[in-house]
Amino acid sequence: MKFEKVRWGIIGCGDVTEVKSGPALQKIGNSELVAVMRRTGVLAKDYAERHDVPKWYDDADALINDPDVDAVYIATPPSSHKEYTIEVAKAGKPVYVEKPMALNFTECSEMIAACNAAGVPLYVAYYRRALPRFLKVKELLENKAVGDVRFVSTKLYQKASDNVLDSKNLPWRVQPEIAGGGLFFDLASHTLDLFDFLFGPIKDVQGFASNQAGYYRAEDIVTGTYRFESGVHGIGSWCFTAFDDVDVNEIVGSKGKISFSTFGNEPIVLKTTSGTEQWRFEAPLHVHQPLLETIVADLLEGSSQCSSIGVTAARTNWVMGKINGWSL
Incomplete structure (x- = not known):
């Protein structure tokens, strides 16, 4: 076509x-x-x-x-x-x-x-998948900057936003019949898809999902473990009624560690026995544009x-469904 x-x-x-x-x-x-x-x-x-x-x-x-x-x-x-x-x-x-x-x-x-x-x-x-910030992470991995990757970890914590405190006017993102789950489904999907991009498909998944605060029906805390087909292990915790905001991913290898956020503009940090390096990237005004450029080129x-594409994105839905137990 x-x-x-x-x-x-x-x-x-x-x-x-x-x-x-x-x-x-x-x-x-x-x-x-x-x-x-x-x-x-x-x-x-x-x-x-x-x-x-x-x-x-x-x-x-x-x-x-x-x-x-x-x-x-x-x-x-x-x-x-x-x-x-x-x-x-x-x-x-x-x-x-x-x-x-x-x-x-x-x-x-x-x-x-x-x-x-x-x-x-x-x-x-x-x-x-197409933003320079995350392509840099992929480049570091391909260049063996941390050696062989052993495991990845994710922490995403957020304070409960004001709009979820009004039970009569809840945003659609915390209504499972509209969103598929809660904020885990909306936000964790970005990170899990990015890991699919960096490490390939996840093949084994276990997790727990609960609603601790009771502001809405969907899960507000999720913890999970998973293993990629490549052999890399992963752990993640997501909480949307925490006291503070935290957004950090770590990729730990045999020779170093990469730290970066999914949603922030903090620098990408590489730590090895040789020292520490950092890279900063500003998100483009239209964040979809780099990916859309690849789509237009395809067409x-x-x-x-x-x-x-559909096949890769479906894998992320499968992983989230296995972790949170809401939708399989």
Whole structure:
């Protein structure tokens, strides 16, 4: 599947598309955002006017079947990812879907099957795979900066945000029927997918998930252990009702250690017997853009530059489901 120019449509032009992703579709060469859709038409119209998008819809089918739309970016919560992905695939158009890929691994498998049957590519918005910050970590590993990797560890702790204290107006990210789980599903997915990118698939998983604070039904604390096919071991703890904010990953090898955060801009730190080195990176304004550039290149050239596809993203859903026990 090759295009001379990729004309995009967005389903669900909410906050994530305002800066992180939407404008990038206009800035990449031979890429254009031509249509957007929200169920509330006035909001779709407002978005289109502010971002100079020629068409807007309040009906997803109308956007999907618009002959001027070549590829569709699904930027809705996970509960509708499967439905929209299958519809886009039936229309014969490439899919770029937000993360997490779906509510559970079963839905991911159905999405992959639909796109395979239609002969269209399926991409998933794990954009950290293409950011220079994390490509530096991959480079250090490939250059054996820490020798042979033994294990990886993750700590992600956050204070309970004010919006989860109002039980009558909970954000969708802590409603399992919409998000697939709680904040673990939304946030840990980034780190677990990144580890898949760095070390390959995880093959064995064990974990515990609980709700300790009782602000909502979904899990608010998760601990897990896992083993990669490569033999690397991993441990992780995620708590979303802690007293402080912590975000740190460590990769420990036979000759050194790499430390970095998933969501912050702290420097990447390499410690070995030779000393300590650091590298700082500023996130691009449109954080999806580096990954989207690989997707557009694939669609223009018929290549396979993008590393975040349905098969890899489904593995992350499988791991999260095994750890937290909410969705398998």
